[in-house]
Amino acid sequence: MLNRNSVVAVTSRSFSANTELRNRLLSSFPNSKFNESGKILSSENLVDFLTGAEAGIFALEKIDSAVLSKLPQLKILSKFGVGVDGVDFQALKTHNVKFLHFPGTNSNAVAEIALSNAISLLRRIPENQRNFSNGEWGQLKGREIHGKTVGVIGAGPIGKRFLELCSFFDCELRAFDLQQDEVFNKKFGIKASSLGEVLALSDVVSIHLPLTSQTKGMISADEISLIKSTSVIMNLSRGGILDEAALIEAHRKGLLAGFALDVFDKEPCDLTPFIDLPNVILTPHIGGSTVEAITNMGNAAITGLTNLLK
The missing domain is CATH 3.40.50.720 (NAD(P)-binding Rossmann-like Domain)
Incomplete structure (x- = not known):
């Protein structure tokens, strides 16, 4: 479903700021791109960032039909973290986007x-x-x-x-x-x-x-x-x-x-x-914000995508 030339877009700020996770993802998907803005992406900014990507690693971003309808090339979303309240599962099904989720990582x-x-x-x-x-x-x-x-x-x-x-x-x-x-x-x-x-x-x-x-x-x-x-x-x-x-x-x-x-x-x-x-x-939503948890969540999201490599 994916190959080494596939573009993986990482919307998560924590993942994007983590050198270890970036390098691991780039070793499998050299064309990956990262959210360097320091901001949570939403609506048009999120669409713009994900445009052209076959897969995405996301965290708190809202994923719904308004976003997915503008991303025909997007086939896989891998969750960085465990919360899924921002995900419209019916929209994923409608737009045939595979969802990877890894409970317990934090x-x-x-x-x-x-x-x-x-x-x-x-x-x-x-x-x-x-x-x-x-x-x-x-x-x-x-x-x-x-x-x-x-x-x-x-x-x-x-x-x-x-x-x-x-x-x-x-x-x-x-x-x-x-x-x-x-x-x-x-x-x-x-x-x-x-x-x-x-x-x-x-x-x-x-x-x-x-x-x-x-x-x-x-x-x-x-x-x-x-x-x-x-x-x-x-x-x-x-x-x-x-x-x-x-x-x-x-x-x-x-x-x-x-x-x-x-x-x-x-x-x-x-x-x-x-x-x-x-x-x-x-506290400002820091429950899962440890070095270890970020590594665990990131590695799980990466492994989910590498398991789909042709």
Whole structure:
């Protein structure tokens, strides 16, 4: 389907800035081109960049019929990363574009930041750091993650890895997912739970779901009200799953102990609503942004294309 003369267009900025990945791709596809703009490509800019390419490696770019209809030469798209909420699968089918996807390539990176956030929130590190930075010498007492109940909403590769890490702290583990992995659950002593049980019984709630029509708005004010006032919640999956406004309101009322968001309804986001909230961790969608994860994601995207070489 592809040959060494095929043009591969890399829209991903992280991939394009990685010398190791560039060289590996060029060794198989010497005519590859890279996004050097430092910007996420969209609409006409995306079409212009992909024009003439038989294959593309993309990340956060929106792939829909408006784009694909103008790219008759494009036959393959290889995903750099795991999120597919920006992909119109019906459009791929309509325009006969093969889609390559590699779930799990950034699982450890996201799971590690989830664990670090959970420990930080329980120990009230954001509050202590802010007070200390303001010249206050005080010690707000936190809690240990050891022995606490940890629940995930979405037990895919990332959710599973997070639970696995938490198992080393002798946590009680709970998981809500439409497709429970009974073998994995048995190995780590994970209790298959309803959404309500995870929210109501967990000291730490971590969301690891894809954004779909079924999950959009899934954690709204009603669901947030189930969380214990001593518990923390984290979203490191996709914005739009967790109701930001309801989350902020609940925290301001003291109905939960803290939260961490790595993803937002709109990115880049407006930080104004979060100002002065205690015990909050906000990061700019960095869950999968480690050297190791970028290498894993890039190598997987490349291998997917080299496997199609004639």
